[in-house]
Amino acid sequence: MSRVTRLVAQHLAADSPSTGASVADLAPVVDGVDLDRPASDLDAALSEVTDVYLRDAIWFHHPSYVAHLNCPVALPAVLAEGIIAAVNTSVDTWDQSAGGTLVEQRLVRWTAGRIGLDEDTADGVFTSGGTQSNLQGLLLARGEAARRTGSTDLTRMRVLATEHSHFSVIKSARIMGLHPSAVIPVPTGATGGMSLVALRTQLEAIRERGEIAMAVVATAGTTDLGVIDPLPGIADLAAEYGAWLHVDAAYGGGLLLSLRRRHLLDGIERADSVTVDFHKTFFQPVSSSAIIVRDAVTLAHVTHHADYLNPRTAVTPNQVDKSLQTTRRFDALKLWMTLRVTGADAVGEMFDEVIDRAHQMWEVLVDDARFEVAAEPMLSTVLLRYRPEGVSAAEADSLNPLIRQALLDRGDVMVAGTVIDGRAWLKFTLLNPDTSLEHLRGILETIAATGDQLLPALRDAALRDGAGAPPQGPDVLDELRLPFETLAARAPQGTGAGVTR
Numbered sequence: 108m109s110r111v112t113r114l115v116a117q118h119l120a121a122d123s124p125s126t127g128a129s130v131a132d133l134a135p136v137v138d139g140v141d142l143d144r145p146a147s148d149l150d151a152a153l154s155e156v157t158d159v160y161l162r163d164a165i166w167f168h169h170p171s172y173v174a175h176l177n178c179p180v181a182l183p184a185v186l187a188e189g190i191i192a193a194v195n196t197s198v199d200t201w202d203q204s205a206g207g208t209l210v211e212q213r214l215v216r217w218t219a220g221r222i223g224l225d226e227d228t229a230d231g232v233f234t235s236g237g238t239q240s241n242l243q244g245l246l247l248a249r250g251e252a253a254r255r256t257g258s259t260d261l262t263r264m265r266v267l268a269t270e271h272s273h274f275s276v277i278k279s280a281r282i283m284g285l286h287p288s289a290v291i292p293v294p295t296g297a298t299g300g301m302s303l304v305a306l307r308t309q310l311e312a313i314r315e316r317g318e319i320a321m322a323v324v325a326t327a328g329t330t331d332l333g334v335i336d337p338l339p340g341i342a343d344l345a346a347e348y349g350a351w352l353h354v355d356a357a358y359g360g361g362l363l364l365s366l367r368r369r370h371l372l373d374g375i376e377r378a379d380s381v382t383v384d385f386h387k388t389f390f391q392p393v394s395s396s397a398i399i400v401r402d403a404v405t406l407a408h409v410t411h412h413a414d415y416l417n418p419r420t421a422v423t424p425n426q427v428d429k430s431l432q433t434t435r436r437f438d439a440l441k442l443w444m445t446l447r448v449t450g451a452d453a454v455g456e457m458f459d460e461v462i463d464r465a466h467q468m469w470e471v472l473v474d475d476a477r478f479e480v481a482a483e484p485m486l487s488t489v490l491l492r493y494r495p496e497g498v499s500a501a502e503a504d505s506l507n508p509l510i511r512q513a514l515l516d517r518g519d520v521m522v523a524g525t526v527i528d529g530r531a532w533l534k535f536t537l538l539n540p541d542t543s544l545e546h547l548r549g550i551l552e553t554i555a556a557t558g559d560q561l562l563p564a565l566r567d568a569a570l571r572d573g574a575g576a577p578p579q580g581p582d583v584l585d586e587l588r589l590p591f592e593t594l595a596a597r598a599p600q601g602t603g604a605g606v607t608r
């Protein structure tokens with residue numbers, strides 16, 4: 108363990124979040140290992156692990172990693188990982204976990220309390236992630252809709268969510284055998300959240316068509332824009348139309364610990380089920396997530412009794428009765444250790460700090476004419492695009508994904524990308540309290556320099572490939588996503604900021 112600690116520490120000190128290694132670089136190294144014959148000793152195996160993985164790993168704790176919803180991890184949780192793996196508890200039944208079951212149940216009740224549910228009647232279970240939590244929330248909704256209406260006709264079940272809801276909502280509907288068009292996209296309003304007027308219209312239409320409004324999914328922190336849907340209004344409508352309210356707080360859940368912004372989640376206490384991803388805004392190592400439900404009884408929709416595991420007559424608490432999984436990691440210990448060592452307030456403050464930083468960065472961007480910036484962030488994501496004077500909107504749609512790819516190829520800065528309303532954006536997801544505004548300014552300058560370097564080659568390619576008109580829309584992005592080397596080679600010599608791989 109101490110050798111591994113030293114090895115990881117050495118790599119944690121890396122001066123960039125990635126080496127930019129490609130599949131072509133790494134696949135032969137991985138394939139070159141003879142799995143039928145062990146390495147000569149532990150040192151040889153560790154050196155091999157360095158070659159196949161560690162050296163080129165993606166380091167989420169690096170201040171220049173601002174891409175996806177990944178967090179640097181709380182160290183007490185890393186220590187807990189050591190305990191979890193060594194003891195190898197499975198929390199499915201009491202006779203495999205003992206105190207582990209009680210620790211998990213205590214944390215579920217604690218989370219329910221933070222949400223504002225009654226701890227005595229609420230319940231839930233840890234899951235592998237927001238995807239599983241969302242699936243389980245919708246499964247319970249389906250069970251309740253069937254119970255309430257007396258109908259098990261899946262073709263009539265409808266789920267309402269905005270188009271910014273997580274793709275696991277649609278995936279869940281598919282897994283559950285719902286109609287392909289069962290998830291109805293509710294338009295968003297001026298603030299970017301679900302429009303209440305549109306939600307009512309859709310609920311009415313569902314009623315008129317004789318369909319069943321199985322669930323309304325409100326997102327507390329959309330993956331792209333960090334928008335929190337208007338929870339109190341949605342709760343009113345869900346109640347009025349008898350629909351289950353699932354709140355996907357995979358991202359915004361960290362606000363449950365915020366001392367300054369908890370009010371942004373007001374209304375979450377009216378949910379029937381809530382997804383919280385501890386491995387996002389509670390700074391936990393993957394995986395750590397939970398589904399929390401208002402009424403413990405509803406979890407019976409996923410209960411099955413087996414004589415060999417959890418007989419109906421069992422007098423001890425068996426978490427498997429509430430879970431989609433059977434053998435299951437004792438992930439709860441990581442959160443427990445974090446709360447006992449770091450403390451809930453400190454975790455909340457870390458999330459508040461990255462939200463502060465997102466606001467500061469947004470202000471910097473508003474004043475910088477070279478960039479376009481999306482709406483002021485609610486949480487910790489900032490969407491921007493490099494569009495200096497003289498660059499058309501369509502050119503910017505081509506340029507920004509190329510900038511992103513060039514940065515990924517070099518590995519010194521990692522940003523994400525997305526498309527909103529047909530326009531290409533770069534996305535910064537801030538989850539590292541150690542990423543300062545100065546770091547972010549530096550990343551912006553790197554983006555600008557890379558954009559300036561790529562622009563002549565992009566224009567050259569556009570001219571060569573067609574009518575000379577700038578490429579239009581996201582469809583052509585793939586075509587233009589040429590290897591950075593090719594574009595850099597096409598760039599006139601002596602221009603740009605000397606971008607090198």
Ligand SMILES: *Cc1c(COP(=O)(O)O)cnc(C)c1O
Nearest residue numbers: 236237238273328330355357358
């Ligand atoms: C990340 C995310 C999910 C999925 O969670 P996983 O832990 O990746 O499975 C669901 N919903 C939202 C809003 C998310 O941001």
